[in-house]
Amino acid sequence: MxxxxxxxxxxxxxxxxxxxxxxxxxxxxxxxxxxxxxxxxxxxxxxxxxxxxxxxxxxxxxxxxxxxxxxxxxxxxxxxxxxxxxxxxxxxxxxxxxxxxxxxxxxxxxxxxxxxxxxxxxxxxxxxxxxxxxxxxxxxxxxxxxxxxxxxxxxxxxxxxxxxxxRKPKTLAIHVDGALPPGVGAKDLVLHVIGRIGVDGGTGHVIEYRGAAIEALSMEERMTVCNMSIEAGARAGLIAPDEITFTWLKGRPRVPQGEAWECAVACWRALASDAGATYDREIRIDAREVRPTVTYGTHPGMAIALDAPVPAPRNAPEARALAYMRAEAGRPMRGMPVDVVFVGSCTNSRLPDLREAAAVLRGRRVASSVRMLVVPGSEAVRRAAEAEGLHDVFHAAGAEWRVPGCSMCIAMNGDLAQPGQLVVSTSNRNFEGRQGKGARTVLASPATAAASAVAGFVADAREVLAEVAA
Amino acid sequence: MKPITRLHSRTAVLPDENIDTDRIIPARFLTTTTRNGLGKLCFHDWRYLPDGADNPAFPLNRTEAHGCSILVAGRNFGCGSSREHAPWALLDFGLRAVLCSEIADIFRSNALKNGLLALVIDAPAHRWLLDHPGIELAIDVAGEFVELPDGGRIGFALEPFARHCLLHGVDQLGFLLGQSQAIAHYEQTHPEAA
Structure with a gap:
């Protein structure tokens, strides 16, 4: 075959x-x-x-x-x-x-x-x-x-x-070589990828993420990456199952148990792409080049490193997007004043995401000008987070700790930002009005979101963490 | 779904690229449990000013756009969510076709299942149509072309089954139910699906 x-x-x-x-x-x-x-x-x-x-x-x-x-x-x-x-x-x-x-x-x-x-x-x-x-x-x-x-x-x-x-879709392999630098995570990587291939770069395709940087990701990080595949227009994102996958799944309520588990794992091991298998398209990304990344416009493809200058608009829609965001070409997003910070959504509401935000907030306060919502992805995540005291960290910092749900990602349950407010959000879409009519969304990692909450402006978590250590 | 063979209309144009499903129908309106009456919410936050009056800057509010049932939209129309409320809203708003050089996958699939002609045309023809709003077009579903007033034609390719369903008003769920023997056989022969 x-x-x-x-x-x-x-x-x-x-x-x-x-x-x-x-x-x-x-x-x-x-x-x-x-x-x-x-x-x-x-x-x-x-x-x-x-x-x-x-x-x-x-x-x-x-x-x-x-x-x-x-x-x-x-x-x-x-x-x-x-x-x-x-x-x-x-x-x-x-x-x-x-x-x-x-x-x-x-x-x-x-x-x-x-x-x-x-x-x-x-x-x-x-x-x-x-x-x-x-x-x-x-x-x-x-x-x-x-x-x-x-x-x-x-x-x-x-x-x-x-x-x-x-109909059978086409395939797109995204090879991510090398290792992500310290302080750079899965959300930064996937925003970087969408910035590279564009908001329609995956249309008609199923993406398979491959390479050393992908294999090194935890399951939660892999979910963050695959979650955002649709933001590049792809129908689906895939990562081959491996020992990290099996270890994560073992013992969960609905997976096969005992002998049936061993049998299932044997089948799952055979799923990885065969050597020599071909894709309709292939793209290579160097993980070493990825920096903390945020969006600056009104779709997820308008993404750049948070300290890089916002690119000059190439056409009228891009100019309109920058005007909506009140972003200025030539200036970085870092330093833009923030009104609301949202940590949650199917992209970034799992326990490691909450730990990442809590690590920045521990011993610090959310800036008085900022409202911060932390919404766990599930009751199980909520229990696990509370068992290790993360809710206390959020409360002590002045953030709101909520009941699980989609919340401000889709903003249809009453959790929303006011017109003109800038939201640094760990969710997946920065469309006009997505988080409330007239609200402006900057997509970011949990670390960047938490750092921005503390600083009161879009901030680099590595710098916020270094400040207190100094 | 009623059969659709041909559609005549002037075009209305929304030149913006990447018009996402949140712009087509904002999420806060998705608490509805029906598919009817969503036209008044279509493009809501773009179409109306904060006081509820029509936004004169929204192209489809212009007099010349009234009654147009063919929309020519900027590249990558319908990106974002899987909400079928987007094509339901567009249809109830009065649109019957969207012409674009690229249309987001899930939106296109949803649109065609509801009889909204989401048609991909080549980039030069798309550019030309964007630059000529209000032109009278005839869309021929069987022939897979758009006819211009001078008789010129712009081709489009529809997935053959989607085209068949549009032309004959085929009920896709009915078609799938007709496969029940094959589905049962699959379940019997795939232990993991049993």
Whole structure:
């Protein structure tokens, strides 16, 4: 057999009916993740046609997008942003009851952001196909699973048939050679990559991240990288599973146990791209060149090192983006005054992300001009963070420690910035108005976000940490 | 979905590149549980001034853009989220086609499943259309071309199954349900899918 890429192997193993010139492949879905925002119309479609969910056992739901991150008030009521948001959550609860789907709702100790709990539960496994009505489903590719976002019509397709109609996408290998410098992390790397290839550089492709710098990343860092694949337009991001993957997954509730585990690992080891396998495109990045990176414009491709001068706009839209951000060509983003700092989202809300932010905040205070929100990705992350006292660090620094959810990443639950405010955010999108109408977003790593909270302006964590040591 | 064979309209133009799904419909409106009535929210924060009045700087608010059902948009239209609310909003707003030199994958897939013609054309033709708003076009789905007033043609390639579904109003879920034997066979022969 010809050498195959990781993607080829995942694709081939899930073809139910091969594609023809006239029809796309029917592709089997191993795991369907569901949340309250993109599913109600799909359940209605099933109801309208009198259809059942084909595989409730392969469907897993959670509440994350529209949910408040403040606890219930004295009356026991959760502070939803609107009656509509409350009704949307109630509708998913009712749909999961009616269609016999496991829901990690308010009463679950495992509730959290869909792309945080899938891996935590071990529901996300190498070799799987995973879909969700959410573009950041690419996160799960960190485990060597083919994972991508779908629309609500397709959510209905998967609920009813456990399959999707798909044309085989192209492949893009991104080789990251060398090692990241100290104080530079996965978020810096992926922002650097998107800055290089552009916000549409991955359109039509599935990215496989490869090379020494990728192999050295922890699972949480790999999730950060794969999460942002969609921000380069790619459908999915992939990293070959290895010992780091297996160690991370072992013993989690949904992974095979005992002998079945050994057997699964043996299969998963064979998923890596074969020597000599070819990609439609290949790009090389030198990890040694990556510095703490932030965005300066209104899409994630407008990213530069935080101490590098903002590039002169090349066209009217770029000029408009700079004007919106109040960024000045020729000056670095470092030093720009900050109003709000957000640490959270499916990109950066896992325990190591919170530790990274806490390491900067320990013994320091959030600047009086800054409001800082720290929102753990899941109840499990919240428990683990509180067990090691991270919440005390955040409280002592003057930051707000919230209940898990998507929060200010998508800003549809009432957590948002005011018009004109500048937010340094560990989330994934800096589109105009993404974090509130007129709000300006600078995407950054947890370390950069925390350092900026302390400084009151966009700051380099390495410098903030050095200051007190001196 | 109703069959779509041909579409005539003048064009409206939004030349910005990378018009993302948050601009098409801001996330705070996604608490809806229906797909109807989203047209009034389409391009909301661009289209209206803070006091709720029409923003005169928004190109689709201009009189000459009224009634246009073909949008020519800057490169990489629909980037960002997977929200199908974006094509639902555009359709309810009155648009039936988006022409662009590059369209984000998930948006394009969602649009075509709802009968919104998300069509990729080559960069020179795209440039020309961006520079000529208000031109009368006819889109021929079967022939895969856009006809200009002078009879000139701009080709586009639709994925054959998407084209078939548009032309015949095929229900894709119905098609997939028709594969249930093959799906059951797959589940039986793949222990990990059992």
């Amino acid at each position: 010809n050498p195959r890429t990781l993607f080829d192997k995942l694709w081939d193993a899930h073809v139910v009916v091969p594609e023809t010139p006239d029809t796309p492949a029917v592709l089997y879905v191993d795991l369907h993740l569901v949340h309250e925002v993109t599913s109600p119309q799909a359940f209605d479609e099933l109801r309208g046609r009198g259809l059942a969910v084909r595989r409730p056992d392969r469907t897993l739901a959670t509440l994350d997008h529209s949910t408040p991150t403040l606890p219930p008030g004295p009356d026991g009521q959760r502070p939803y942003a609107s009656a509509e948001a409350r009704a949307q959550v109630a509708q998913l609860e009712a749909n999961c009851r009616a269609f016999d789907i496991e829901l990690h709702g308010w009463d679950s100790a495992e509730r959290g952001i869909v792309h945080v709990i899938g891996p935590e539960l071990g529901a996300t496994q190498p070799g799987m196909t995973i879909v969700c009505g959410d573009s950041h489903t690419s996160t799960h590719g960190a485990f060597g699973a083919l994972a991508f976002g779908i629309g609500t019509t397709e959510v209905g397709h998967v609920l009813a048939t456990q399959c999707l109609l798909q």
